[in-house]
Amino acid sequence: MKISRKDVEHVALLARLELTEQEIEQYTEQLDSILEYAATLDRLDTENVEPTAHAVPLHNVLRADEVKSSIEREKALQNSPDAEEGFYRVPRIV
Secondary structure: OOOOHHHHHHHHHHOOOOOOHHHHHHHHHHHHHHHHHHHHHHOOOOOOOOOOOOOOOOOOOOOOOOOOOOOOHHHHHOOOOOEEOOEEOOOOOO
């Protein structure tokens, strides 16, 4: 599959990218080589390959939840640029 310059310009337009002439040429070549490689992979015989979600087996490494004491409010607020009544004070965002 060959990607054209027009395709790259169209994708750039959709992504709201302003590309220079050099970038268009560069991305056309790069995307063409990526699609060529994907076509190579598409030709591989995968008849006897079992589908997998991951290439290597994964095991969740979880720790038990433990109740611990939390940091004191004063200590948490000590580096705050602005605190009020025990809370962080931040600019209003509407």
